[in-house]
Amino acid sequence: MRLPLATLEVFTAIAEHGSLRAAADALGIKPSTVSHQLKTLEAQLGTALFIRTTRSVSLTEAGRALMRGAGPAFEQLSAAVDSARSSGHAARGTLKLALSESAYHMVVAPKIAAFSRAYPEIEVEFLMTDAYSDILGEGLHAGFRLGDRIAPDMVAIRLTPRQPLAVFGSQAYFAAHGRPETPRDLLAHSCIRYRFPSSGRMALWEFTSEEGLYSVDVTGPLISNALPASVDLARQGVGLIYTFRDYCTQDVAAGALEAVLDADMPETAGLFLYFPQEYRSMMPLRLFIDHLRGTGGRLARTQ
Incomplete structure (x- = not known):
């Protein structure tokens, strides 16, 4: 049986807010939709979940059993959705980079200490390699490579002149x-x-x-x-x-x-930082690029 997530969300909203109308207001849907979803869930489970009166609704024994499990689960789901929404859009998180020893020495080493001080909640992990890394396949966010060795489907940001x-x-x-x-x-x-x-x-x-x-x-x-x-x-x-x-x-x-x-x-051809299109708006990566291309170093500002 597939989990009836939509109807379970309606159920938990009714239990938390004490009425169908309050649940509808919290979810931003019509009261008739809430009533229909609740009836659908009760039909699927084969039992009543609420005792309805003209003034209130209260949980049945089956309803209390479902709420004990569904309530914490939906809190976790909500937290996961919020985490996914904010992931990559705040100055925190993990940034995994593939780079050679030469790229680290010439481009990253002079800047990384200041970056860590400026953004202490961004964890930077280096994979030191001279191989052509598969960014997505290896769970990385970006890599450093000479400009004539970058796949055409990657975003490439110039870090040094030739x-x-x-x-x-x-x-x-x-x-x-x-x-x-x-x-x-x-x-x-x-x-x-x-x-x-x-x-x-x-x-x-x-x-x-x-x-x-x-x-x-x-x-x-x-x-x-x-x-x-x-x-x-x-x-x-x-x-x-x-x-x-x-x-x-x-x-x-x-x-x-x-x-x-x-x-x-x-x-x-000069050193570039390259990454998939999907990471273009990733905040830790954008901050790292801006920091590397900032004033005070030998880095080129042309792309």
């Missing part, structure tokens, strides 16, 4: 091994290569020329699948790394790393 790449090394490394003058010179250097954790493939070291992009098949004694570890190894003078220029801004400013081969370096 991102130049760079080859970095330490002063100690260059003092011991010299600086490469051309990308081909990298074949004679120790290069710290990066393996993508999700796919297992090695990241290409790509460069530009008049003919277009080309890659150099570099070698070296170390391979890492964690960008922070690669940068640390470069600081120690173990070898050269290839990554986003902005990822090493602080190390360059501190003199720990130096970029080479600038004239030969390509640019990426």
Whole structure:
């Protein structure tokens, strides 16, 4: 038997308000509709639920039994409906994001502490991954990705301008091994290569020329699948790394790393935050986007 939710709602309203007319006013329907719904429910159950007099209605024993179960159930249903109505439309809730280490370091890390202070009731959860996440399938709300790798059915918000790449090394490394003058010179250097954790493939070291992009098949004694570890190894003078220029801004400013081969370096499409159309009006996500694109950082404001 399917639950007669509409008639049960009428029943609980009559029990709570003490009359059919008061129940009708509370529900915003006609008294005749309330009377019809009550008769329908009593017919379905095969028993009377109220004792009616000219002045009032009172519950029968069957009515009291039904009210003991239906009353709390409808309170829970009402609370659930209110929760669903407000979910995503207030500055509270959970925000689940998929992002790579580089996206976290360049875009999120400088802003996340201030965001948490400004919106303490929004819980942000990070899934650190370099994989192409299935936002809806994995229960996520948004992800970070280079602009040329976003599905056309997603909403994409630009967070950075085009991102130049760079080859970095330490002063100690260059003092011991010299600086490469051309990308081909990298074949004679120790290069710290990066393996993508999700796919297992090695990241290409790509460069530009008049003919277009080309890659150099570099070698070296170390391979890492964690960008922070690669940068640390470069600081120690173990070898050269290839990554986003902005990822090493602080190390360059501190003199720990130096970029080479600038004239030969390509640019990426820039970082975007992407999410399904269904989450366009989700308040925690909108607040997070506004915060990332706020003034005082390196983030682009163009979409």
